[in-house]
Amino acid sequence: EDQVTQSPEALRLQEGESSSLNCSYTVSGLRGLFWYRQDPGKGPEFLFTLYSAGEEKEKERLKATLTKKESFLHITAPKPEDSATYLCAVRATYNTDKLIFGTGTRLQVFP
Amino acid sequence: DGGITQSPKYLFRKEGQNVTLSCEQNLNHDAMYWYRQDPGQGLRLIYYSQIVNDFQKGDIAEGYSVSREKKESFPLTVTSAQKNPTAFYLCASSTLVGNQPQHFGDGTRLSIL
Numbered sequence: 001e002d003q004v005t006q007s008p009e010a011l012r013l014q015e016g017e018s019s020s021l022n023c024s025y026t027v028s029g030l031r032g033l034f035w036y037r038q039d040p041g042k043g044p045e046f047l048f049t050l051y052s053a054g055e056e057k058e059k060e061r062l063k064a065t066l067t068k069k070e071s072f073l074h075i076t077a078p079k080p081e082d083s084a085t086y087l088c089a090v091r092a093t094y095n096t097d098k099l100i101f102g103t104g105t106r107l108q109v110f111p
Numbered sequence: 112d113g114g115i116t117q118s119p120k121y122l123f124r125k126e127g128q129n130v131t132l133s134c135e136q137n138l139n140h141d142a143m144y145w146y147r148q149d150p151g152q153g154l155r156l157i158y159y160s161q162i163v164n165d166f167q168k169g170d171i172a173e174g175y176s177v178s179r180e181k182k183e184s185f186p187l188t189v190t191s192a193q194k195n196p197t198a199f200y201l202c203a204s205s206t207l208v209g210n211q212p213q214h215f216g217d218g219t220r221l222s223i224l
Contacts, residue, residue, distance in 0.1 A: 004153065032210045043201050043215030051210065091210065099213060101153035
């Protein structure tokens with residue numbers, strides 16, 4: 001069964017304390033992996049698309065990487081405004097209509 | 112500004128009542144989607160549509176209905192047959208060209224009175 005698992009469920013960081021969020025996936029063929037940020041009471045905001053193992057994308061303090069089994073979202077020197085839930089989703093090659101979502105990692109960054 | 116507009120932001124349903132959630136996009140996207148988000152669960156697909164006057168069931172379509180009469184609009188009706196409708200409902204859209212992400216509206220929170 002296709003599955004996306006995110007860990008940890010929740011993460012508390014001090015401002016400036018770098019860390020990584022994990023997204024493990026099981027899918028027959030990966031067409032794309034997507035990272036989103038979701039603030040409370042809002043819809044997910046698109047961050048990155050990764051297409052193949054070894055690919056990396058960066059945006060400000062965020063860097064996403066992809067292997068054949070998982071993706072990492074690295075947060076360097078986070079600020080309180082980075083606090084949000086980060087969602088990971090995959091699109092399979094055999095079923096491009098759908099995205100399969102993980103349950104997210106809730107990140108809190110304290111000053 | 113291009114985007115996806117969902118309304119209302121909050122909605123209350125009485126027992127036995129059908130309610131309709133609105134989703135409008137001005138991104139000229141062909142595909143539109145409805146998801147349900149519950150605490151501790153990933154987004155679950157309810158219905159999706161890739162072309163006007165056509166739509167497909169997602170993973171949890173029971174108790175819901177949709178229509179796609181215009182490219183810009185994809186309303187979702189939560190019927191009285193949906194016994195546990197309390198959730199955060201998200202509408203998304205995407206282009207069908209290439210391997211593009213879905214873009215989301217800001218959701219409607221539905222509660223039971």
